[in-house]
Amino acid sequence: MSSQFKKLLEPVTIGTMKLKNRVVMCPMCSGHANAGGDISERIIDYYGERAKGGVGLVIVEGATIDRHFGNSRRLPRIFIDSDLYIAGLHRLAERIHLAGAKAALQLQHHGRWSYPQEPGVQAVAPSAGPGQIPEGARALNKEEIWGIQDGYARAAARAKQAGFDALSINGGGAALVHQFLSPLYNQRTDGYGGSLDNRMRFVIELIQRVQQQVGAGYPIIFDHPVAELKEGGITLEEGKIIARRLERLGIAAFRIHPHNFTDPIHFASHIPPAAIPHGPQVQLAQEFKEVLDRARVIVGRRINEPVLANRILEEGKADLIALGRPLIADPAFVNKVAEGRAEDIRRCLACNHCWWCYSNLLPVTCTVNPASGKERLFKIVPAPVPKKVLIIGGGPGGMEAARVARLRGHDVTLYEKEERLGGTLNLASVPPHKEEIVHLLQYYENQLKKTGVKVALGKKVTGDFIAGEKPDLIIGATGARPLVPGIPGVERSHVFTYEDVLTGNVPVGERVAVVGGGTVGCELAEYLAGQDKKVAIIEQLAAVGTELDNLTRALQMDRLNRYRVRILTNTRVGGITAGEVLLKGKDGTSNRLPVDTVVIACGLVADNTLFKDEMPARVCLIGDCLAPRTMLEAIQEGRWAASLI
Numbered sequence: 281m282s283s284q285f286k287k288l289l290e291p292v293t294i295g296t297m298k299l300k301n302r303v304v305m306c307p308m309c310s311g312h313a314n315a316g317g318d319i320s321e322r323i324i325d326y327y328g329e330r331a332k333g334g335v336g337l338v339i340v341e342g343a344t345i346d347r348h349f350g351n352s353r354r355l356p357r358i359f360i361d362s363d364l365y366i367a368g369l370h371r372l373a374e375r376i377h378l379a380g381a382k383a384a385l386q387l388q389h390h391g392r393w394s395y396p397q398e399p400g401v402q403a404v405a406p407s408a409g410p411g412q413i414p415e416g417a418r419a420l421n422k423e424e425i426w427g428i429q430d431g432y433a434r435a436a437a438r439a440k441q442a443g444f445d446a447l448s449i450n451g452g453g454a455a456l457v458h459q460f461l462s463p464l465y466n467q468r469t470d471g472y473g474g475s476l477d478n479r480m481r482f483v484i485e486l487i488q489r490v491q492q493q494v495g496a497g498y499p500i501i502f503d504h505p506v507a508e509l510k511e512g513g514i515t516l517e518e519g520k521i522i523a524r525r526l527e528r529l530g531i532a533a534f535r536i537h538p539h540n541f542t543d544p545i546h547f548a549s550h551i552p553p554a555a556i557p558h559g560p561q562v563q564l565a566q567e568f569k570e571v572l573d574r575a576r577v578i579v580g581r582r583i584n585e586p587v588l589a590n591r592i593l594e595e596g597k598a599d600l601i602a603l604g605r606p607l608i609a610d611p612a613f614v615n616k617v618a619e620g621r622a623e624d625i626r627r628c629l630a631c632n633h634c635w636w637c638y639s640n641l642l643p644v645t646c647t648v649n650p651a652s653g654k655e656r657l658f659k660i661v662p663a664p665v666p667k668k669v670l671i672i673g674g675g676p677g678g679m680e681a682a683r684v685a686r687l688r689g690h691d692v693t694l695y696e697k698e699e700r701l702g703g704t705l706n707l708a709s710v711p712p713h714k715e716e717i718v719h720l721l722q723y724y725e726n727q728l729k730k731t732g733v734k735v736a737l738g739k740k741v742t743g744d745f746i747a748g749e750k751p752d753l754i755i756g757a758t759g760a761r762p763l764v765p766g767i768p769g770v771e772r773s774h775v776f777t778y779e780d781v782l783t784g785n786v787p788v789g790e791r792v793a794v795v796g797g798g799t800v801g802c803e804l805a806e807y808l809a810g811q812d813k814k815v816a817i818i819e820q821l822a823a824v825g826t827e828l829d830n831l832t833r834a835l836q837m838d839r840l841n842r843y844r845v846r847i848l849t850n851t852r853v854g855g856i857t858a859g860e861v862l863l864k865g866k867d868g869t870s871n872r873l874p875v876d877t878v879v880i881a882c883g884l885v886a887d888n889t890l891f892k893d894e895m896p897a898r899v900c901l902i903g904d905c906l907a908p909r910t911m912l913e914a915i916q917e918g919r920w921a922a923s924l925i
């Protein structure tokens with residue numbers, strides 16, 4: 281066992297439940313259940329892999345206790361509102377146990393955030409006050425409140441019967457329990473609203489009913505909304521009172537789970553994008569720990585590496601660490617720590633692609649881990665016949681293909697024309713808040729070395745060279761180059777591409793027009809504005825940064841706004857002169873913008889000319905050289921190509 285991470289790896293108890301270490305997988309909707317809400321082989325593999333990866337406790341994602349009023353969006357969800365689901369849940373709990381971890385199940389009801397699909401069913405909430413987000417929910421009557429509490433109790437009994445060791449009750453995340461606790465959501469005037477005592481009545485009765493079903497000793501983890509950091513919301517003092525009372529009721533652990541849906545900037549800290557510093561809730565965790573007697577405090581959020589996780593515990597700021605996205609990115613996080621090879625961890629980049637999937641009702645996939653949710657499909661198995669594989673291009677696609685092909689036993693050489701690996705990652709990591717992409721590059725450099733991939737840097741591959749090598753298979757991963765549109769004046773000496781600017785090879789003047797408001801254009805604008813340039817983004821569509829998830833975009837737009845970057849949408853560049861860009865509005869207007877430098881960020885064009893000639897072996901093109909997209913596709917296709925050899 282690694283002594284550097286002793287605290288993280290030390291056993292701990294949550295109530296009567298004994299855990300082998302202090303790492304908890306926090307609940308995250310995966311979209312991997314069956315469409316009917318029952319447990320699929322895919323979700324069993326997904327959680328099984330994370331349990332096998334060494335965590336002490338897996339908290340399985342929010343299971344809906346009442347499908348009519350749960351979050352029944354088209355994203356497949358786990359249902360626990362009927363005995364029919366017990367068998368599937370049993371298989372899931374069993375797999376987690378077999379892999380050596382304890383299993384808990386999160387129970388939840390989304391209240392006003394439900395999206396009922398059946399006609400005539402309306403979302404429900406503590407109250408239906410005007411101005412609440414989202415609108416359209418109706419207030420629950422008392423019989424319905426008691427019915428929901430009973431629903432929780434029956435769901436808890438089913439979870440226990442299925443073999444789960446503990447429950448987690450989502451009292452944060454703007455779910456129904458949170459809505460009752462919060463004066464922002466709860467404007468009832470009966471015994472369930474108003475004073476803190478009244479706002480707590482729903483959760484207290486709920487927990488009591490659950491305990492009647494499962495027994496007082498059955499561990500319950502409460503996901504605590506903590507404080508709402510908004511006028512009129514739950515205060516920190518109230519949050520502490522809630523925690524103390526629930527501890528007296530028998531809650532065994534609190535997961536720090538603050539959430540403010542009503543403000544996009546605060547909401548971003550729910551699933552912190554890379555612009556939010558690591559461990560944003562640690563201070564709050566410490567404050568809660570100080571007011572609790574025996575209940576454990578679990579803290580998570582953007583703790584994507586073990587040194588920080590261990591330090592939080594050593595400094596006594598929390599009792600356990602919750603990892604969410606870091607375990608999507610690398611299920612074996614804990615084992616790698618325990619085996620003293622933390623450098624092998626494939627770190628979560630906090631890019632929030634997974635959250636984007638969830639928000640767009642898609643099963644969750646991961647930028648850096650193509651096997652997430654496809655554990656069986658992407659299992660790395662030895663190749664039947666070792667082959668000579670030539671990989672051209674050392675970007676993320678080529679590096680993943682090389683790593684996996686080598687692990688499967690092939691003879692692999694990766695050629696890169698530059699003097700360093702990484703391809704476009706070297707540009708992507710330059711703008712502010714993108715620095716952690718460097719960890720992905722370091723991960724690959726390390727893995728290529730450890731697996732024995734032969735890497736030839738500074739070698740531009742040609743057709744003749746390939747013919748001389750006589751490979752069995754060629755994987756083309758040559759990437760893409762900037763697309764330069766045919767704007768009159770684009771050849772002028774003060775016009776550069778995003779690549780020129782991010783490599784730092786060109787002089788950029790004081791007034792800059794960035795042509796193109798996609799992700800690259802927005803990041804570039806922030807990068808230049810941070811150097812005190814006066815920047816304008818010119819975008820022909822109606823909005824900028826639209827590929828980003830809602831949280832990353834909210835923060836990105838806020839920063840551009842604070843830098844006073846001008847954003848001209850529905851506008852095309854009609855020409856570039858010595859000191860101006862000519863603007864053409866969609867509404868037919870024409871304008872001129874004085875500039876010193878123009879930067880083109882209008883997308884990319886695939887760079888695959890090398891493979892147009894006849895090749896001596898089968899060619900598999902992957903990543904941007906097939907079609908310019910993102911790291912996710914490059915890495916995923918690299919994995920595919922290497923898996924099929």
Ligand SMILES: Cc1cc2nc3c(=O)[nH]c(=O)nc-3n(C[C@H](O)[C@H](O)[C@H](O)COP(=O)(O)OP(=O)(O)OC[C@H]3O[C@@H](n4cnc5c(N)ncnc54)[C@H](O)[C@@H]3O)c2cc1C
Nearest residue numbers: 673675676677697703704708741758759903904910911914
């Ligand atoms: C500024 C910027 C920011 C980005 N940010 C993100 C982001 O945040 N998240 C995300 O998911 N995606 C991002 N992307 C996209 C992402 O970087 C690419 O989709 C990804 O790098 C593509 O990987 P690849 O392996 O296909 O190609 P590349 O990364 O482009 O690598 C291709 C490699 O092939 C080499 N090569 C080319 N020809 C030859 C030859 N003949 N011989 C030898 N070597 C050769 C090149 O030198 C290069 O190193 C960003 C892109 C840019 C431009």
Ligand SMILES: Cc1cc2nc3c(=O)[nH]c(=O)nc-3n(C[C@H](O)[C@H](O)[C@H](O)COP(=O)(O)O)c2cc1C
Nearest residue numbers: 306307308309342551581582603604605634635638
């Ligand atoms: C795709 C996705 C789905 C999530 N679903 C849930 C959920 O069902 N219940 C919950 O309490 N939190 C949910 N969360 C929040 C996580 O539990 C966690 O608080 C968050 O991801 C931040 O932690 P991390 O930085 O370790 O990922 C979800 C997060 C993600 C990324």
Ligand code: SF4
Nearest residue numbers: 628629631632634646
């Ligand atoms: S998609 Fe991005 S944020 Fe989500 S787990 Fe993967 S690397 Fe982390």
